[in-house]
Amino acid sequence: MYKDVIAMIASGQLDVKSIITKKIALDNIIEDGFQALTTDKSQAKILVSPEM
Known part of the structure; x- marks a missing residue:
């Protein structure tokens, strides 16, 4: 399924x-x-990039 x-x-x-x-x-x-996810309910998915 994931594939x-x-x-x-x-x-x-x-x-x-x-x-x-x-x-x-x-x-x-x-x-x-983490703070955005716990305080801002409009956040659904946050993309974390090591290259930014």
Whole structure:
């Protein structure tokens, strides 16, 4: 099942960009990530990137 979903995302059949509500750097995971998820109910999925 996961392989099918990953393939659909990779091929562009499934657009997941609208699911991501915020992008943060790995170094800011506590301040910008965990605190946002616990205090801001509009946050659904936060993408953590080590390359930001």
